[in-house]
Amino acid sequence: MDCIFCKIIAGEIPSTKVYEDEQVLAFRDIQPAAPVHILVIPKQHISGCGAITAENSAVVAHIFEVIPQIAKQEGITDFRVVSNQGAEAGQTVHHLHFHILAGRTLKGMC
Numbered sequence: 001m002d003c004i005f006c007k008i009i010a011g012e013i014p015s016t017k018v019y020e021d022e023q024v025l026a027f028r029d030i031q032p033a034a035p036v037h038i039l040v041i042p043k044q045h046i047s048g049c050g051a052i053t054a055e056n057s058a059v060v061a062h063i064f065e066v067i068p069q070i071a072k073q074e075g076i077t078d079f080r081v082v083s084n085q086g087a088e089a090g091q092t093v094h095h096l097h098f099h100i101l102a103g104r105t106l107k108g109m110c
């Protein structure tokens with residue numbers, strides 16, 4: 001499968017990792033939109049938040065347990081979590097990911 005994030009998980013593409021466990025990887029976004037911009041992804045390939053089901057949602061719950069740990073590690077208390085589904089919503093990588101954005105005042109929703 002030609003998936004950039006699967007290649008990052010496999011170590012075939014380098015990334016700046018901030019958190020890793022058996023299910024999840026978090027690394028800094030290559031095109032940061034804020035002083036803190038981290039992507040949290042499941043190691044299992046899920047194409048996006050539109051493909052979350054009862055069968056695979058446990059990893060999503062785990063991601064939302066990991067996010068506060070990453071925030072603490074980064075020293076941020078105020079942050080935004082975003083997941084884009086589909087081209088019209090701005091999804092460019094078709095592997096489920098949650099953006100953590102922080103470090104500046106975030107205005108609006110888009």
Ligand code: DGP
Nearest residue numbers: 004015028029030031084090091092093
């Ligand atoms: P989205 O547009 O929601 O699909 O977000 C994809 C993000 O992935 C985008 O902010 C840029 C980031 N990105 C794409 N390729 C790479 C890469 O090779 N390394 C890293 N660290 N981030 C990447």
